[in-house]
Amino acid sequence: MKTPFYTSIFLVLCSFLLLRSAAAQTIVQGRITDKSDKQAVIGATVIEQDKDKRTVTGVSTDINGNFAIRISNTNNKLVVSSIGYKTFTSGPIGKQTTINVVLEPSASSLGEVNITASKTVSTGGLNISKRNSTAATATLNAKDVEDLAVSSIDQALQGRLSGVDFGTTSGDPGAGMSIRIRGTSSITGNANPMIVLDGMPYETEIPADFNFGTADDQGYAQLLNIAPSDIKDITVLKDAATTALWGSRAANGVLIINTKRGTIGKPVITYNFKGSVSVQPNPIPLLSGDQYSMLIPEEFMNATGVPLDFLGNSGQNKAFQYDPSDPFYYYNYSNNTDWAGLVTRNGTIQDHNMSISGGGEKARYYASVGYYNNLGTTVGTALNRLTSKINLDYIVSEKLRFRTDLTYTHVVNNLNYSSGIRDIAFRKMPNMSPYLYDEYGTLTSAYFSPESNIQGKYSSTYNPLAMANEGSSKLYGERITPKFSVIYDVIPNVLQSTFDVQFDINNTKSKTFLPQIATGRPSTDVNVNRATDNDGDSYNIASKFNLIYTPRFNSDKHQLSALMSFQTNESRSASYGVTSTNTASSYLQDPSVPSLVNIDGLNLQSTQGLSRDIGLLAQAQYEYLDRYIISLNARMDGNSKFGPDNRYGIFPGISGRWRVSGEPFMKKTTKFIDELSVRFSYGASGKAPGGSYFNTYKPLDWSYAGRAAIVPTNMELSSLKWETVVGKNLGFNLVLLKNRITLDAEIYQNTTKDMYYPGLNISTVTGFNKIDMNVGTMDNDGWELSLYTVPLKTKDWTVNFDFNIARNTNSMRSISDFYPRESSVGVPAQGNYKSYLILGNPFGSYYGFKFKGVYKDKAATVARDQDGKPIIGPNGQTIYMRYNYPQVDYVFQPGDAMYEDVNKDGNIDYMDMVYLGNGVPKFVGGFGPTISYKGGIKLSVFFSYRLGYQIVNLARMNTTRMYNWDNQSAAVLSRWRKPGDITNMPRALYNEGYNWLGSDRYVEDASFYRLSAVNISYSLKNSVVKRLRLSSLRFNLTGQNLFTWTKYTGQNPDVNTAGSSNPFSYPKDNALTPLSRTFTLGVTAGF
Template sequence: MTKRYNYSFFILLCCLLVSSLTYAQQINYVKGKVIDKKDKQPIIGASVVIVDKDKRVIKGVSTDIDGNYTLPVADKTYRISVSYIGYRSSAPINIDKAIINFQLEPSENQMDEVQIVSRAKTNNGSGMTIDKRDQTSATVTIDAKELEDLQSASIDQALQGRMAGVDITASTGDPGAPMQIRIRGTSSINGATDPLIVLDGMPYDITIPSDFNFATSDENNYGQLLNIAPSDIKEISVLKDAAATAVWGSRAANGVLIITTKRGSIGPPAISYNFKGSYSKQPSPIPMLDGNQYSSLVLEEYYNAGRQFSTSEFAKQFQYDPNDPYNYYNYSNNTDWLSAITRVGYLQDHNLSISGGGEKARYRASVNYFNQTGTTIGTDLNRVSARVNLDYMVSNRIRFSSDISYTHIDQNGLFTQNVRDVAYTKMPNQSIYEYDEYGNLTSNFFSPAATAQGSFFYNFDNKRVTGTFNPLAMASAGSNHQLGERITPKFSLQYEILPSVLRLNGSFMVNINNTKVKTFLPQIATGRPYTESVVNTASDADGDSFTMNTSMTLAYTPKLNDKHDIIGFLRFDSEDSRRTGQYLFSTNTASSYLSDPSVDSRTNYTGSATSSLGQTRSVGLLANVQYKFLDRYIINGSIRGDGNSRFGAANRYGIFPSVSGRWRISGEPFMKKANKYVDDFSLRASYGKSGNVPRNDYSYFNIYQNYGFSYLDNAGVYSTNMELTDLRWETVTQSNLGITLNLFKNLNIDFDLYRKRTTDLFYPGLQVASYNGYGGVDMNVGTMDNQGWEVNLNATVIKKKKIRLDLSFNLAHNENVIREVSPLYPRENKAKVTSNNVYKVFVQENNPFGSFYGFKFKGVYPDKNSTVALDENGNQIVGPNGDKIYMRFAYPSIDYVFQPGDAMYEDINHDGNIDYKDIVYLGNGNPKLTGGFGSNLTINGNLRLGFNFTFRTGYDIINGTKINTTNMYGFNNQSTAVLRRWKKEGDVTDMPRAMYGAGYNFLGSDRYIEDGSFLRLSSVVLRYDFAKTFMKRLGMKSLTTNLTVQNILTFTKYTGQDPEVPIKLNGSNTVIDNSTTPPIKTITFGLTANF
């Protein structure tokens, strides 16, 4: 068998060798020189290509510094041609000799033609491109070349602060975490809030079933843009007003993010390799107490609470007795837990692409490998993606395109999101690794079943971790492993029914996505005994989605005359999205090495197996017409009808019209003299409506569920939700007024005013009478406004032969207000005002969505006299017997009397009692101003220095980390801020006394609400392009290197680790700092080589 194999292999090798020699004998070479016909000088970089009889480019090169070229010729029927910008292209000629020289003639007409072709276009994603001068709506576009030197896992990370009215914040600093994108504020309370993503003309978003359980994972793990390699993107456009988003109908109520990928162009194969390598670290953390300071604080807490610490069962953890070596060594440390779970992050990003084509076919193929190690132990991301874009001209009228992309994501996250929160508060005298009874350090994590701080607890209902644990053990041993596979084939066919007049374009796309999340919590991460059900907890979640999108567009672009111009198109869209999910959960597996939930468990078993499915179907029909008269007056009108399966039959379809216009004032005769310096001066206006759909698939059905208990072995069935047949479209009505001013061919200004009103808001949990059997229903009741303005400025300050300086600036203001609230809506959360660390969340008219309410903090009572209650006139309040009344809390239900050293809260109604009547509005997390500015300095055309700043101002953060690290209420470690705490009467400070398990010193108040405003130096880029003449000698077209630093400086008054805190996605829209991984500082080296 082996001999036969070797013999066959030898014959195959000989055949290949003979064929190669035969092919080599057929190859001839043609060479020559390309010069300017007028001055006879060589033309450097002219494109010389060999084409076949169908004008397909077979091979091509660029002329060298002397204008010379050499090309192999494998077929006598091939022809050769030359082209160069600014010269008339030579027609293809036969290759009938070995030396062929060319003389190109300069062409002013061709230069004008190139300028016309390169005029800025805007893209609404539908396949129709419109001259930016004729744009009537609010749209902004950015070239991905401006972002290519930045290190980012997804393109939205690089867009921060670069587009007016587009507010982008990081959900966390962990690898793969998505960005939160808000275009012109939050438009919905319980519907979708993120913009629609459109990739190459088709929707790209994925909807997960509303009842799918991703175990301990949360929304921070799923970034849809992570599936698109930034190096494959050509440009990004954002559609902001209703006139711009009308093309995309119901899902575009929150704006649209249009992404266009790179495609092949005419020319020989071009190979490009790009590499980025990064080093990253976190900003400085909050300084915490060391072991000695912490121990002193605990003793003081006990003393102030009137307790005897020596009688505590955990007293040994603070006695530091050398005669008890086990407790002495394990609890006599100065452990910096946050540093223990923090590390330096590294990143490598490789991208390889090849592109080219001829008159008939053009192609681009790329592959990307991205690997990032997070700055928090236990987090990393690996991504492999590939994309092939092909365009083929079947004939002069028919064009076929296919785009196929594939992404594989392997992501590791933390089992629980509160690891860093626990690291801040973990008792610093505890050792990371365990000492044995002889005082010898072992390699085992020290995870006792219980400490003075308490023990680990896991809620099986909501799959959330509370209590305490060894943070490094949790980060290292606990796992949250996500695997994602996504393949997206798309096919398009374009037919010119009447060339340049009537065109039909059809597209079909399939989006197949699988997400698998496995979690495991071994015993060592919890410290609990092996017999408990929380030990060796395992889960396996599998979500699959299959989405089919179709679109058909009929475009009408007749050529009328110089005075009239019209563009019109009809578009039909359909989508069928089907999702399934399976979830398996079990506890107490037989070993820490058995992490699959299907493994048989031991005695204390808790488990569940659930599945879910969902289907959403939608259709849309759009008619759009744009008319231009005298190149000055432009009007655009559209009407779209949408249908969606998430509504009942009575309200399944919605009609959404829009109208917009543009008056180019600079084209008027009276502006003729000003046109020397005014390139464009236009007024824009638009008005339109768009719709939003509910989050849930089957709200209009009565859904039934098995009851958890049975009678006579028969399980009951009950209805889980009320049938909502009258649920209507959530409608967003938007008006926009804009000004465009372009001056001196180097200054561009856009200014927009807008108002966006959302009516028929989807409200969750509206209260109904209890006899109905439901706790609440979802209904359309409520109105919310977003209004504001945006300004965008770009200028070329210096434009000389060897130096160029470009500046950019954008600024946006948005104001969010709740205008109407249903009387049935529960105006507040159910949190008790009688508890510490609680803020009320109201949905209240005339206040922003996301507002929070609480008490006003006035400082600390320095002595006994300061605790006397005063009336509104400043007089002492006395009791029936003439006795002084001291300030109290929650009288008569609790009746706590404030003491010296306690926190002081404002008595709003001057009744001497701090209770719910003293709760006031404290702030909200919606920024008043967002934006950014930057500069690019280019020297000699090959050296560039650029920087970019981003900023957000006027928003409030509930500093949850500060609450946990300054309350001095238990055994949690505290920040060094508590060193200025009140200790004796007469002390004047803003830090209350330490008191174990008593008092109300950290009620939800403005003490913990801070201004999150910041100015961040988001990027500094130094880039150098090596001389092309030198690189050609090395066989390369170009070589570019760059050094980039990101997030290196942040200017803020916020006392947390970083002020960029995302909106909490739980329906409250609040901004709470819960110690998640902050945005990281990075230094990146980049290299791009083109062949």
């Protein structure tokens, strides 16, 4: 009987202890509101304070102003604070379990903008408030672009972040953007910034040896695996002293993306849907079949002097005879086909996202799932994406906290087999039928794809509709990124340690297939039933350990923060590829299917890559009198991509801030000057090569001494140096009139030293034909200006207006003597431009001839000297203008293109080539107002612009050259036809003459202003929403890319001008899918 008795006593004692513990851990709930408008105060800090005014624990209010805090001692007090309000302090909590607080606005409140300014800046180092930051940064709240219909967030950012230029590569679904922060800093043109997601590096590089078919680093969107709806904000780091914090991948700048996390409060479920329709801009007006049929005989007559009928019954002639007695040619070549229209359609977008967030004192969570479907405006293109994300925060104790993040993405991207499908559609013979007519004149369902026609064979003149519908190129992506973080306060509020580890597992597959039906070629042709499969796997593990020291001083005059960080990163990649041709059937698209003719059999490829890097960072920031701030940092990087001599690099930085407005002599200005600061920074940031190894090998196709052998593929270079960007920055911050006006200005100078270039051609006497070298120095100078204003703010109305502009100047300072100074193109042949690397000129400059019009008659072709007098030959004969004498010695005729004879020698050659332009915009930026009424109706309008750059309109060149059997634009209707005609359009001339040399005739000013987005949203009143048993309901109507003001004659002036790995490339418009006008209807419901 004793056992039950003692057991009862034990249970009673346990219950008593539990009750005491529960009593000692009272939960207090409440709501914080604004006294002036009774609205919830979001993000207010609620802390438990003991008798010594020490903080015991604390929480923040959620979006409804609610909080819940576990109190350790009921004799303690609650302290509630928020920027812009007076601090509230309660009496002893006692037995209270509900405390509602009304905060009174502070008389010295700095207002709404100051709340934003008080947030910390995500730089990768110390968590410093924006007010005390010494860095050159720009931040965008993702709410500003949440209603835009985009597949990746970079597509919504053009013009919104000062000093950052976003250039489009294509309007196809999933196409990427080129991103340039303060210009192009590398001679290879590959200068995209480092991406950081939730505090850890995010891999965006595609393995160099992986074959994506028509995709490449630019064409495959870097941020496609990050759902825009999960993003909270984006910060760009621009100055070298700050980018150095992130190490060897950050020399081109850093784009930091923070995703949403849970907050204290009851679960909030949000569903968002966006449905869109996309329409391409008006196409280039092209010749009809009838007009084309008149052009071609004229071309032939001008070139040969005989009519096209001279060819008799050849296929070339039959295509224009329209003889009913020959039904094949009559029906299949007597059409008015709009090929561009056939491969163009209206696109559609569906974007669904559902999320849940909430949490209590110990745990907070955010989880989302999304589905995105985009049917592209070019036939055959589409994108499907499934995303899911979970972010968890858990507080174990006052000292220990955990964070766990998990992201999964599945992507299927349908592309055209040929990226030039629209260019072919522009040039395809319009009198041809897309479908085959039989001998009775009946249209069949078979594509009309003759093996050969007067335009040539498959490779350049395929049936674009057949290629769009039947050719296949698909990209499949699976990516999972788990991340785990531990935060431990070794000494609360003094010494904190953090540890983060992230695994990034990414698999990308590409499958392409070109069926016989899309080519018209016989089944034995090498291009028929061509199948490729490529599989690329990458695995990346990154870790970061931080020690953060923030000592407390007896005086408020001094503030010090210090950081030590050790970071590691390991990247592994492997790719496998197989290609086969002539598979047994167009329905058997696997390359393992045996070939009908076994021309080459299977072509197998594989690559592997491994790289490691480590970084050790030290950073400290000291503040004195809240006016003088100095920050020092130094980072040592080690990277396996270098040889042993220069594997490690040290990159220092120093920056500072002087708060002028805090000086005693500025006291009289406090009524209208809220903040006036001057910032400076100086630092260096290193950049490693792109490949995984500094020395590589490959197997031979034949044996040596009866054994298999391998040979080195490159010269081992142990002394290659780090490419280093040394940057200087001077910043200026001004806030006026209670935050109604905020002005940020930056002046910078960045110098890239020891520019790295892979694959420089060298003499083969070394045993190799290429070498990697450090080749020179490049400068990027410029300035940036951002203006944020609140012209109107009343109880009902708020009007904001933002504006930013940036100017970048690029120039080459020095080039190695081993590096070529010009492109391999000699005197430009038809359609080509010459590129030079000239010291003092911008990277990406190109050169050619000056187009002066058309020779109207024979007299106009007479060569003239500097005085304008005719040039007379040694025998007294009249000299007429020639091209490239004596190598070519073509004599210009009436109706030919006229080029400026710069040196007046009567000969158009390389001596007459001049600078024509470059693709570096002089100014980039954006501006627009946001108007809200009673917080329920909101209208935002945003314009973006790029000014002062030139591109080659290759589409116009191809459709106005009148040189072969290609269709041409309607502009050629004004062509020269007879002596005396005054026009700028040369004569039609089949396969003769030099009417489309690389000249300024095709170089156009691509400057533009674009109405990028107009969005109007309406949030229903709470009374209405409650009747629907919802917590919120908002509708929005959005238009994107609505109007573009430009002198450019093509469909889209916003082409990729960032360059490529070829330093002699120049920006060109080759008729890729243009940006579309997109109209979106969206709804967001909260439950």
